[in-house]
Amino acid sequence: MESLQIRGIGEAIRSVRKSRGLRLEDVADDQISTATISNIERGVGHVNTSKVYYLLEKMGLSMDQIPSILMEQEEAFKELEFNLTAIEAVIAMKKSREALAELENIDLEESHPYAARVEYLKGKAFQFMNNWKRAERCFTSAIRLCNQNDDKENIEAASFSEYGVCCYFQNELEKALEFTNSGLAVFQEEGGRKYVKFVLLRNKVVYLERLGRALEGLNVLQDVWGKMDQIKDIETVLTFYTTRADLLRKTGMYDEAIQYAKEGLGLARINKHYKCMFDLWTILGTLYTSKKQWSKAERCFNTALTARHLLDSEKALTDIYVWLGILSVQQNKWEEAKSFLEQGIANAEKHNDAPKLIYALRVMGDFWKEQDEKQEAIPYYERALQVAKQFHYKKAENRLYYRLSQCYEERNRKEFEQSLLNMYETQLELKNGESDLFEEQ
The missing domain is CATH 1.25.40.10 (Tetratricopeptide repeat domain)
Structure with missing residues (x-):
């Protein structure tokens, strides 16, 4: 019996067993152990063929029924995949509690092909709720399940990526970078969710910038820059522009940094991406401050602040307050500087x-x-x-x-x-x- 055939039979047996509410222990007897049943259901190739036929007979199944059972199972998989895609969209629309309620009602065995994806989505939902520890536990579970089952959708790499994001928001930058590198290491070029690789690289550059490792960040950017046309996510593209301009500023390459900031601003304006417009106008202001072009710097900061009401969070305002303070110091406006720095x-x-x-x-x-x-x-x-x-x-x-x-x-x-x-x-x-x-x- 070929391994592909055994795998199909195993999937059919597992589907029927679960539909009847039976555990492995309920099916096992003196002739067949729970371990052997598990191996058959998982399609392990070295199982004795006689055991496969014995299990089929015990379950009241014939070989002729296998194709129709598998077809029903395939339809069930398609239905579940469709629902998970919809739930992922609901999470992206910031309706995490509604998504979690649906996910909690999906009861899958750990060996199910979509078990890891369910855990990953739970992690994303908790992440949107800023419940970092619950999110981390879900991502850890997703990574473990990916190691047990085939991961054709790069859920493992995506889970490492989001685990890194959780660390980042808890100020654990070294851990964020470590998980991001792990995600890059397990990413499968032939797998699904191809955007995940660029998200991982984007996050890596951001973490390196925050850690003060400017040259390392620029090296990553240099490697990815020729592949920008492959990136479909505009936020990722704009973040690369933003971070490149900022890293170039930190290495004293002001004119080149200004060029990238302006290019990024053009893209952000066309795509109406206000958060990145805010970031890029802020960075442009820091660049003109560094070049001692005070009026241009002030204009940039004021332009950035006009987008303040469009930001999801005021977290990004710290940079602009600090740089307005630096700009004021440069012009000997001490009281203004103190006020901005306090803000x-x-x-x-x-x-x-x-x-x-x-x-x-x-x-x-x-x-x-x-x-x-x-x-x-x-x-x-x-x-x-x-x-x-x-x-x-x-x-x-x-x-x-x-x-x-x-x-x-x-x-x-x-x-x-x-x-x-x-x-x-x-x-x-x-x-x-x-x-x-x-x-x-």
Whole structure:
């Protein structure tokens, strides 16, 4: 008996057994064990043929009935697939509770081809509700089920991707990057949901940017840029433009960054993608601030703010407040700068955005240090350092220890030396034992 035939018989037997409400234990006897029945149902090729015929007879089935049973099962699969597609659309339309209610009523065995997809969709629903831990448990379950069954739709890669998103929103950036890399490792080029690969790459670039690893992010972007015409999701395309412009700014390539920001703005405007328009106008403002073109920078920030009412969340406002503060400092508008920076800190706190909170606090410390009010700067640096330590942001720690050493240099010799020692230790942790031999100039 060929393995393909055994698989079909096994699927038919499982379908009939489940329709009768029987467990494996209910069917097993002295002649056939639960393990053998399970192997037959899963189409394991090395099962003794006599056991297959015995099980068919015990279930009251003949070989002639198998095709019609399989056809009925195929129709049931198509119906379930259609319903799951509709539920996924409901989740995308932010009706997570309604979707969860439907998903909870779908009772599938772990070996069912759609079991992993159900868990994945549950995770997506909980994710939209900001219930990160429940979402993570569902994605973990989906990944486990994909390892047990054939995964032709890249549900495993998608689950790793969304698990990374959950970590990102909980400020666990290293874990977010780790899960994203796992998703890329298991992605099947010949499988379904081909967009998932580009979502994973998009997220990887964002996480690298947040972790301060600009050159690594640019390398990923360079690899993906020639494949942009394959990306159907406009948000993914625009995020690549946004992140590329921001990473180029961080490496001092302002003119090239401006070019990408403007190209992205054109696409965002055509596609009426207001969130990305807001982000790109903000980045363009940061670029003109860096080039000391104050009026252009201010115009960019004000243009971005006109889209404020169109944003799903005000989380993104932190950047614009901080940069308006930086712009005001550059023009010696100290009171305006202080007000903007305070708004940036408050906004980052409100939205539990640890990387942006560290940045806003650091800039506020710089604001006071710039005025030679180093004693005023210290509490902001120390508070930022506390958050950086909590989430293991070593690059941020290193920068903050350096600033604290500047503040303590003429005031507290002991604290000055301790800050330098801490800066040295975090630098060693960042290098993680790497040799200096090939370090560039």
